[in-house]
Amino acid sequence: MSCQVYNLNIVPFNKERKLLIDTNVLLYLQTGNAHKYDRMWELALKQNNPLFITSLTISEFVNYYCRTAYHEYTEKNNFDEGTFQYKRDYQKTKDFEDHYFDAIDTLENEVFPKVSIIDYKPEDFNNLSDVTNHMFDLNDALFLKLAINNSLAIVTHDSDFFSLPLQQNVNIYTYNK
DSSP states (O other), X not given: OOEEEEETTTOOOOTTOOEEEOHHHHHHHTSSSOOHHHHHHHHHHHHTOXXXXXXXXXXXXXXXXXXXXXXXXXXXXXXXXXXXXXXXXXXXXXXXXXXXXXXXXXXXXXXXXXXXXXXXXXXXXXXXXXXXXXXXXXXXXXXXXXXHHTTOEEXXXXXXXXXXXXXXXXXXXXXXX
16 A cells, blocks of 8 residues: 555546645645646535645645745845844734735635644654654655545645555545656
């Protein structure tokens, strides 16, 4: 058994499949530009597939959104990121506040109404080394354990999930194949 990777261009998921949405997919969906994952999202909503995200996904989404704004802000204003720091300086600006609340608004109005939030349980941390021996991103390892323990398929663009030798079978859906 292992991660079974399905190319969404060829193999769509069935309507019974419960889908755990990775942060990178959530970010693609919220760019404002058409993206292949829009098709996946529309199909899942049309088929009423159960969609799940985690509190960690929410945090990563907001953090990425605000950190990207920080890099754009420092570039636009010719600030050196070594001296104009994200937490100490940027988080005090109106620009940060605008982007932070925009990310929250996006989650509250466009994401939360369509997904369920699922979080980690103590058993998700049992035998974590079975997964971390093959992937060096703890967040991804926990995400994978959550999927295994709850019989969820993962939708991701992250190739770290693609070739893991696991004892359990996990379905991975992606356009990155």
